[in-house]
Amino acid sequence: MTRIAAGDPAAMGECLDRYGGLVWSLARRFSPTNADAEDAVQEVFIEVWRHAERYDKSIASEPTFIAMIARRRLIDRQRRRDAQPRTSAWDESVLPEENRDPAEWLQVCDDAQLAREKMSELSDEQQRVLTLALEGGCSQSEIAERLQLPLGTVKTHARRGLMKLRELLTASAGKLTGKGGVA
Known part of the structure; x- marks a missing residue:
């Protein structure tokens, strides 16, 4: 995190390699689709890059710091999805054929x-x-x-x-x- 905060370009790549799996697993739990999860992972790592200077190893480990950023970002995304009104008309085609009498x-x-x-x-x-x-x-x-x-x-x-x-x-x-x- 200190290297990312200092602007070391290689540090962000290492961070992605090391913590990408962690962030992906969290994103999949919170996201309705793989595409949404991919977008969420990107947002999380942008936040990590933006806020790397806030990292304090005396407070939390790097994985905990990244997981907390991911959790907050994913909850924000979920709230935005939940707040969007559903304005599409009801579509009969979403019902399985076998249920149609x-x-x-x-x-x-x-x-x-x-x-x-x-x-x-x-x-x-x-x-x-x-x-x-x-x-x-x-x-x-x-x-x-x-x-x-x-x-x-x-x-x-x-x-x-x-x-x-x-x-x-x-x-x-x-x-x-x-x-x-x-x-």
């Missing part, structure tokens, strides 16, 4: 079509909020920003819209079965 999928399609039709009976504001949430995958904060509405108003439109939609679908199901309840 054609009759179930037809029913799901029919139910989805009925829900789309019933959404047209909601207020314009409720339709816009629910469309952005359900089809666009937007969070309520993102919807508030896009529609230039207060967050509380977006939450109210979403809640009331879903309640009204449930009421409309329940009534529609009762008409289809000849009962007053859900089929």
Whole structure:
């Protein structure tokens, strides 16, 4: 570490050779893919290079120092991944083929079509909020920003819209079965 802090170019190569396996094993535990782990290893060694002057052998050994940098960097990466909103629409292709029952999928399609039709009976504001949430995958904060509405108003439109939609679908199901309840 003292050689790296002094700017010795060969020292960084030796550090990579000596501790690359340690950092790789930590990165694989924290990373969802090999590509992500490779990126993480690179980030860790850049941090080691940047902060080599902080190393104090009276406090920790070199492997411990490097492992702590790796751990902090990997936790930061995990937090960033967890904080990213999932905005992609649901993709049926991710389900294994053997789990797809054609009759179930037809029913799901029919139910989805009925829900789309019933959404047209909601207020314009409720339709816009629910469309952005359900089809666009937007969070309520993102919807508030896009529609230039207060967050509380977006939450109210979403809640009331879903309640009204449930009421409309329940009534529609009762008409289809000849009962007053859900089929």
